[in-house]
Amino acid sequence: MGALRVALDIGGTFTDVVVYDERTGRYRAAKASTTPDDLTEGVLTALGHVVDRAGDLSFLVHGTTQGLNALLQRRGARVLLLAGAAAADTYHIARGPRTRLYDLHYRKPEPLVPLRDIVPVGGRLDASGAEIEPLDEAAVREAARRYRDEGFTAIAVAYLFSHANPVHELRTREILTEELGDGLTLSLSHEAANEWREYERTSSAVLESYIGPVVQRYLTSLTGALAERGAGAPLHVMQSSGGVITAESARRRPLQTLLSGPVGGTMAGVALAETLQRPDLICVDMGGTSFDVSLVVDGRPDIAPEARLEGLPVLMSVVDLHTIGAGGGSVAWAEAGGLRVGPRSAGADPGPACYGRGGTEPTVTDANLRLGRLDPAAFGGGIAPRADLAEAALARLGAELGLDAAAMAEGICDVANAKMAQAIRTITVSRGIEPARFTLVAFGGAGPMHSVFLARELGIGEVVVPRFPGALSAWGMLQSEIRRDFAEPYFRLDADLDGADLAGRLRAAAGRALASLDSEGVPPGARRVRAALDVRYAAQEYTLTVPLTAPDEPASPGFRRRVAERFARLHESRYGHANPGAPVEFTALRVTALGDLGRAGPERVPPAGGAPVPGRGRPVVFAGRRHPARVVAREELRAGHAFAGPAVVTEPTATTVVPPGHRVTMDSFGSLVIRREGK
Known part of the structure; x- marks a missing residue:
């Protein structure tokens, strides 16, 4: 067994990887482009950037959005739902409340299983779990025949009161296994969510079956590819709850992986709360596609027993995340004479216009590049952004709105910032929480570029940009249990x-x-x-x-x-x-x-020891004016270095932007602590 602990986070644009060497106590981070057609390829490429031999691995964990993407894109399995005959329509009746009271166009969420694919099965229990009517085994066998003949790829079983007594669901599994074999993707509601609300329990079982084949194929492919390369350490998967499980357990319970990727950042926040002695944190993760907000309160993650995805309820322990479509790849466009940004994203392919991969619409990344806030020479992921392509895309949109390219770029950033600030208010102010008493922790490839602007709008006095911000979700997975x-x-x-x-x-x-x-x-x-x-x-x-x-x-x-x-x-x-x-x-x-399988401890950075702050000058646009700004590579900074904005701190996984009126200090753990001057 080797001595390298590795974590990977698969995002919509990049796959981030962090490695911790147990022999030296040192970290390294890298990224590779995500490969949407075959995520395994991007994972192995990213892994190859930090590990020479798979046999050197002692621990491997990763976060995947395979199941979530299958749900969002509605490309999951065709599910046959076996429901109790006395309540076969529960899944479609759902709940009555209107979640948007004054929306005249409101429609209930579209179920994943149409009515025609629900099989009523006789047999009934009372509320205490006592049997009133025996299970109709012939109906179960007829459902198995229909599964074979009509092209279904998964089955969900949800009977009334099975949380009180699962005997009918367990017998149903025995019959289906007899009829269809062991390779069946099957979810029993009392195993997916052993709780009392029938609709929510049914929804959880259906969702697990819906994403099951996609998640299982992916995990089987990845574990096989790792084994071929000589990896001896078992693959682990991040769960929606903030903990990890083995890939084998994830194959059996794919529902637990739904929010696998984003919660790694929250667990990083939990570790930072302990290390930095700041118990209350707002964690913001801005990647290429989305913007995720979560809270750490009194040093613990905010975990809920239920989540709603695409309007569909799921009963499981989940880190309470609020997500919107705002990322570096969010596309800017004009509508009715106004500027819109997102939620549509340029993604990894073709990506922002400046990537030179065929994208022509301006994105948030193009805007930051035009404003001088991105350094093409320090951009990671094997990409060298082209300022001329960003300029052309911004100019085309600006012509529609009567703005030049620079004003268009600032407008895009302002609109994106306003959307993200509102997302933070949703998870704080709307719940009676005052954001000003929190520290804002910014990560993701684009998060540190926008974090100070968000803090300023919300009255937050301190921003922390930890080490490896672009790969912090992966780093957080190394801190999990x-x-x-x-x-x-x-x-x-x-x-x-x-x-x-x-x-x-x-x-x-x-x-x-x-x-x-x-x-x-x-x-x-x-x-x-x-x-x-x-x-x-x-x-x-x-x-x-x-x-x-x-x-x-x-x-x-x-x-x-x-x-x-x-x-x-x-x-x-x-x-x-x-x-x-x-x-x-x-x-x-x-x-x-x-x-506890061990965790990667914090690494301290060397002290500055009186050395001057490194850096060079470059003009950067703030509030419509070009300011001479300090540009410094983060790897050249040491503990105790401090300097005033405007400044840009570059590194392979992210860029930190410090506007005028703010001051930066690097602490002993390598975090950039940004405060308003005079605070």
Whole structure:
């Protein structure tokens, strides 16, 4: 086994890679163009930039958006849904609330399975899980025949109350395996989401089956290619929850990989919160295609038990991310005499006009290049941007709007910044959180170019640009642990709670969760477990997840009072109000098993020792004026170096732009700390 810990993050434009050498304690980062037609090719190319021999790997993890892209582009599997005959239309009836109340054109999200592909299956359980009517096994066998004859590629099974008793779903799997063999892509709702809401549980099972074949083919291809090159370390995959699992586990539970790539940046924020002693962070990741925002509060990621993707609910632990279509490749265009930027992206092929790959429409990257904020000589990914192509694209759009190329470029950046600032407000201000009390952590290939402008608009006084910002999501994956999440229904009013019974249930669930780490290769001494409860005010709909100190805490005196107080504090924080003393009820118990496979520690940079700040001069445009700016390569900076803007800091994975009125200091971990002058 080697000594290199490697993480890869596959983005829409670039595949980023970070390697940590356990022998020297040093990091390296690189990037390669993403290859949309065969992602494995881009992964292996990026890996080859930092690793000479695959046998040198001791740990390999990557984030993939294969499943998410299949959903967004609606190119997943054709799914046959087996639903209980008594509630076969649940998936299409969905929920009644209008998410956009005054939108006259609102339509419910389009389901992934049409009504004609839903098979009603007889058999019924009551709400406690007791059997009322036996499973109609003949209907299941007829569904298997239809699967063979009509070209389906995956099956989802979701029966009423299977969260209370999965016996009918388990028997259905046995029958389908008898009829169709072991290679079937099959999702049972109680395994995809063992929770009580029927529509959401069904949606989760359908979504897992829908993306399953795409994710499984990709992971099989990549693990095979790595094995051919002599890699002995198992491949791991980032989960939506911020933990990692083996590729084999991801093949079995592809739903967990849906937000695999973006959450790596949040986990990097968690590691930075500890290292930099800044517990509250707004993490912004601006890549070539999208802009992702997430929070780290009190040093922990903001994790939700449910997400909505393309309007479809999915029940799983997921880092709470807000994503918009705004990236370096976002295309600028004119509509009704006004300027629009994104969400359409030039992507990796052809890419921005300045890439010289055939793109002709101006993008955010073209705008930054025209303003002097990008250095063509320091651009990574094997690309040498051409200023003349950017100028021509901007001039064509400017002619439509009556602006020259420079004004057009600043207008594009201003519009993009406004969209991104609004995305940050959505995840902070709209939830009663004041962004000014946070530090803004900027990463992604384009994030550090825009971060100070965003902070200025939101009243945030400090921006941190960590090392390897263009590959920080990959770096964050090296800081993560193995994680397995489990949930089960538990309905009780607080007045009816039996603490000993609840503690027993939690201890049993914790034992199963810890045992699940056997397949992840985690030594017994490196395992731990967390427990939590979903709590709500009696008769309300929405719950909050309240952490417990240990699985057996409910058996201790005063538990009901303590958990009610924790719930009230969380409710106040999330919704701005609480109702102490009101009856509460419990709806689910949750346990999380965590396994430590080692992590890449922080690397300190050498001190400046009185050496002058390096750099050269170049004009850069800010607010319509050309300013003489310092341009410095980040690798030449040392801890303690400080200088005032305007400035541009270049490196292979990103560019940091510091407008006038701000000052930069490099700390001992190599992070650029940017503050407004006088603050």
